Ligand code: SF4
């Protein structure tokens with residue numbers, strides 16, 4: 001392994017990661033500077049309702065696609081979401097495994113599974129870009145940051161397909177591109193929408209607290225009675 | 237410099253936004269990923285499928301862009317990158333008014349369908365409060381609020397008019413039932429049922445409500461009495 005590859009896969013990553021961590025600390029401090037709101041209305045009269053249950057339900061919401069109408073109706077979108085986020089998490093993991101525990105990447109099955117995951121996520125990234133540009137409402141709400149973040153992640157996932165075998169002996173190009181992109185990604189993330197995972201616990205905490213307090217969360221699904229016509233006869 | 241370019245009302249809105257922001261609101265302002273999952277959950281979108289400006293995320297962005305331009309670091313430094321934009325003129329406030337009062341009922345359906353838990357209704361409520369604080373609100377809201385504060389009910393019915401209407405209704409009831417006791421009691425102290433009228437019912441629904449209660453009392457027999465609370 002050349003000195004340059006050693007540098008980009010090790011020191012550069014550590015520098016980028018430290019930078020990201022410092023910015024995140026400032027960001028959390030900034031968020032915590034705003035006062036926490038309190039509930040002003042009377043709590044739900046349902047004795048089972050509680051803010052705590054609401055918070056737990058809200059946090060668990062991500063793993064319960066049946067809990068939201070949007071994910072129930074758009075199950076394909078939910079599957080995409082899971083694959084895409086798993087791939088990003090695995091990709092970040094790989095950037096640590098390659099320099100510090102390369103043995104974990106030795107079995108070919110691991111490499112192939114990761115490549116399949118990255119390739120699937122890359123295809124999802126392309127589809128999401130298409131959706132963002134073709135749907136009028138999506139186009140209207142998309143900022144340059146939204147578009148750039150999506151392109152950045154998609155290209156990074158594409159690069160990781162070629163970096164996964166970790167074979168610098170066959171040419172260092174794919175690994176160099178992968179690690180430079182990872183470092184850029186880590187530096188850019190705190191300033192972009194990609195840092196939404198940092199806010200996720202906060203937004204879901206407060207929303208869950210409010211909804212739990214008011215007895216809305218956990219959502220109880222009731223079987224809807226069949227609609228009837230005005231003669232009281234059930235429609236088919 | 238930027239502050240000087242704002243109208244007086246716009247400056248006040250931005251200044252008061254800084255004071256009103258809570259952690260919950262800031263989380264919802266920075267947490268939206270513009271995924272569009274909430275779009276189809278909004279009844280305004282369902283009623284106007286060809287108009288993307290009804291999308292909850294777009295409506296929230298009209299508040300978000302002011303926040304980003306004035307309180308968030310990326311929006312302050314690279315406003316175009318994150319669609320941050322200041323509110324400068326009274327016309328800008330009028331446009332915001334049309335969105336926060338006219339395009340959202342604060343029902344929270346979008347939030348219940350948002351994977352991030354972005355609470356748009358809370359943001360919308362804040363924006364309404366900010367606009368009202370500088371006198372920007374729909375005329376109907378302004379009128380009923382003024383009536384509520386000054387007269388005690390949204391319909392602007394003066395106490396004297398109210399009591400006179402009750403008298404007139406009592407006369408009608410008495411004639412209808414041919415019973416001198418069929419009168420609408422007001423502020424009666426020994427009543428079993430107290431009917432405190434909803435301010436909006438003072439005008440349109442009053443007649444039917446008063447009659448229904450009187451019928452109810454007749455069905456219950458005269459052991460139980462109801463009384464109308466004059467209230468304010
Ligand atoms: S679902 Fe939530 S995160 Fe997605 S666009 Fe709507 S408000 Fe934003």
Ligand code: SF4
Nearest residue numbers: 278340341343344346
């Ligand atoms: S809270 Fe407003 S934007 Fe959200 S679904 Fe209800 S009406 Fe639509």
